[in-house]
Amino acid sequence: MSTSSNPRFNHRKYRPFPALQMPNRRWPSRSLKNAPLWCSVDLRDGNQALIEPMSVQQKQQMWGLLVRMGFKEIEVGFPAASQPDFDFVRWLITENQIPNDVTIQVLTQARDELIERTYQALEGARRAVVHVYNSTSPVQREKVFSLDKDGIVAIARHGAEKVKSEALKYPATEWVFQYSPESFSSTEVEFAVEVCNAVIDVWQPSIDNKTIINLPATIESAMPNVFADQIEWFCDHVKKRDCLTISIHTHNDRGCAVAAAELALLAGADRIEGTLLGNGERTGNMDIVTMAMNLYSQGIDPELDISAADDIIATVEACTNIPTHPRHPWLGELVYTAFSGSHQDAIRKCLAVQEDDAFWDVAYLPIDPQDLGRNYQSVIRVNSQSGKGGASYLLEQELGITLPRWMQIELAQHIQALAETEQGEISPQTIVQVFRKAFMPNDGRYMLASYQTEHGNLENGEHHRIQACLHDGSQLLTVHGHGLGSISAFTDALHKTTGVDVQVVQFEEQALTEGSNAQAMAMVQVNVAGQRYCAAAQDADTLSASLQAIVSALNIALIRNEKAA
Numbered sequence: 001m002s003t004s005s006n007p008r009f010n011h012r013k014y015r016p017f018p019a020l021q022m023p024n025r026r027w028p029s030r031s032l033k034n035a036p037l038w039c040s041v042d043l044r045d046g047n048q049a050l051i052e053p054m055s056v057q058q059k060q061q062m063w064g065l066l067v068r069m070g071f072k073e074i075e076v077g078f079p080a081a082s083q084p085d086f087d088f089v090r091w092l093i094t095e096n097q098i099p100n101d102v103t104i105q106v107l108t109q110a111r112d113e114l115i116e117r118t119y120q121a122l123e124g125a126r127r128a129v130v131h132v133y134n135s136t137s138p139v140q141r142e143k144v145f146s147l148d149k150d151g152i153v154a155i156a157r158h159g160a161e162k163v164k165s166e167a168l169k170y171p172a173t174e175w176v177f178q179y180s181p182e183s184f185s186s187t188e189v190e191f192a193v194e195v196c197n198a199v200i201d202v203w204q205p206s207i208d209n210k211t212i213i214n215l216p217a218t219i220e221s222a223m224p225n226v227f228a229d230q231i232e233w234f235c236d237h238v239k240k241r242d243c244l245t246i247s248i249h250t251h252n253d254r255g256c257a258v259a260a261a262e263l264a265l266l267a268g269a270d271r272i273e274g275t276l277l278g279n280g281e282r283t284g285n286m287d288i289v290t291m292a293m294n295l296y297s298q299g300i301d302p303e304l305d306i307s308a309a310d311d312i313i314a315t316v317e318a319c320t321n322i323p324t325h326p327r328h329p330w331l332g333e334l335v336y337t338a339f340s341g342s343h344q345d346a347i348r349k350c351l352a353v354q355e356d357d358a359f360w361d362v363a364y365l366p367i368d369p370q371d372l373g374r375n376y377q378s379v380i381r382v383n384s385q386s387g388k389g390g391a392s393y394l395l396e397q398e399l400g401i402t403l404p405r406w407m408q409i410e411l412a413q414h415i416q417a418l419a420e421t422e423q424g425e426i427s428p429q430t431i432v433q434v435f436r437k438a439f440m441p442n443d444g445r446y447m448l449a450s451y452q453t454e455h456g457n458l459e460n461g462e463h464h465r466i467q468a469c470l471h472d473g474s475q476l477l478t479v480h481g482h483g484l485g486s487i488s489a490f491t492d493a494l495h496k497t498t499g500v501d502v503q504v505v506q507f508e509e510q511a512l513t514e515g516s517n518a519q520a521m522a523m524v525q526v527n528v529a530g531q532r533y534c535a536a537a538q539d540a541d542t543l544s545a546s547l548q549a550i551v552s553a554l555n556i557a558l559i560r561n562e563k564a565a
């Protein structure tokens with residue numbers, strides 16, 4: 001019985017994908033050590049999936065990015081399909097846009113007229129990959145092409161012959177041939193080998209002149225381990241394996257295109273086709289950025305430059321008109337951001353001890369966001385899910401002060417109350433405002449106008465005396481006190497004047513800026529008539545900052561008591 005009220009939602013319509021029996025499979029015990037050869041298919045598979053295919057100008061923009069990132073093989077289009085595709089290939093060649101170490105690749109069906117037009121587009125290229133394909137899976141054979149296996153092999157063989165004979169007409173170009181048994185992952189492996197062997201027989205590759213056999217998961221129809229088995233089996237059984245570059249082209253129907261490509265590398269593949277951020281047919285092509293960053297984060301050189309993450313996103317969005325999900329692996333806007341308190345706490349503590357030349361080891365941050373041109377500003381963001389660490393971290397970034405723990409706790413209570421009222425994110429600037437309003441009020445009863453201290457061997461044995469002028473809103477009061485230090489002398493003076501018992505419980509001072517105009521921030525926790533209050537003050541003179549902070553704490557206590565009364 002179905003759990004759905006929709007009678008069409010019926011799993012019995014589907015059947016499991018038949019797995020290969022390969023008890024001696026070798027790929028599970030291998031690990032990745034190097035980057036594969038990469039081939040971007042943004043300008044072909046990515047392009048053919050767009051609502052509005054790229055204009056020549058957009059293709060030029062995408063091309064520029066791909067070259068900057070270091071791709072050495074780029075499928076630039078299906079030149080027999082449309083005039084913009086054709087024109088773009090011509091532009092690349094006639095305008096000398098292809099760096100010497102980059103090879104362009106183009107796709108064509110195994111049809112004579114299309115292959116001829118494809119070569120016309122490539123005339124004058126220094127080196128090019130001609131990529132021909134035909135479908136091989138049972139559903140394509142039976143329902144689309146109405147052909148038996150021999151008929152499908154005949155299309156492949158004929159296409160390979162035409163690709164080879166056309167190439168002879170353009171001897172100035174260094175040609176590389178590529179064949180894809182399209183829908184490979186849904187094809188019986190024995191038949192996939194048979195078709196590819198027929199093509200290999202035509203092209204006669206050698207170790208010095210390899211053929212690319214590209215094995216697509218045109219539709220991702222099974223788990224990645226099944227695909228890996230198919231690749232290992234294929235590599236073990238295809239002829240002339242050492243004269244082949246085995247390429248992989250996975251799609252993301254089950255959300256596992258990257259995993260399938262990674263396992264396929266373990267299973268013996270050499271080369272990976274995919275697109276930036278995974279644009280492509282249906283759920284997309286394998287995302288090269290994700291796979292490259294997966295390697296990078298394991299200490300493997302991906303041989304692609306992903307560091308200009310924002311440039312990659314902006315260009316892909318401009319060319320595809322598809323926004324990037326904020327949680328897109330590695331590059332999304334939110335992927336290095338923590339809102340939740342315990343994550344923020346851990347990140348802040350780890351970042352504080354992370355040394356520049358040590359292995360990266362920061363909780364909740366799989367890589368250093370700075371590697372991708374991101375700063376730490378966006379790593380910690382505050383809302384009602386955040387704890388004391390988050391707000392303190394942002395304050396630290398904005399003001400350059402590290403709050404002591406007792407003050408973090410107090411600040412967090414103010415921020416939490418605001419976040420719950422606002423029901424949203426609290427910006428770093430707002431956190432600074434909250435900090436100033438809560439701990440540095442300028443509307444209190446008393447203001448410190450001036451003070452003088454005296455210390456040394458005084459007659460009564462105590463070391464410090466203070467005379468301070470406090471403004472109480474209407475008049476200037478002169479107060480006197482003495483104690484073991486200037487601060488205790490000052491609290492003594494306050495007690496004598498206001499009658500309130502004032503004791504400094506916690507005290508911390510931090511330099512804000514360096515140089516002759518250096519400013520200090522004093523932070524205090526003061527016991528005023530049995531209750532603890534935190535306050536802060538900033539001044540060029542450290543003692544002055546401390547005394548003002550104590551006055552602020554007294555003011556906060558008086559304001560709260562007035563409100564409570």
Ligand SMILES: CC(=O)SCCNC(=O)CCNC(=O)[C@H](O)C(C)(C)COP(=O)(O)OP(=O)(O)OC[C@H]1O[C@@H](n2cnc3c(N)ncnc32)[C@H](O)[C@@H]1OP(=O)(O)O
Pocket residue numbers: 045048078080081082108109110111114133134135144145155182218281
């Ligand atoms: C999985 C992939 O991504 S494969 C790449 C797919 N990309 C594209 O199709 C984008 C560009 N394609 C196009 O613009 C058009 O398909 C064109 C211009 C190339 C060809 O258009 P059309 O001539 O109208 O043919 P269409 O593409 O519809 O193909 C259907 C015909 O080609 C045959 N065919 C399809 N693929 C192939 C192939 N790889 N090799 C040989 N014949 C093929 C079909 O059997 C069918 O034949 P029929 O007309 O005798 O029934």
Ligand SMILES: CC(C)C(=O)C(=O)O
Pocket residue numbers: 045107133180182183214216217218219249251
């Ligand atoms: C032409 C092939 C490689 C393809 O795009 C696919 O199978 O997805």
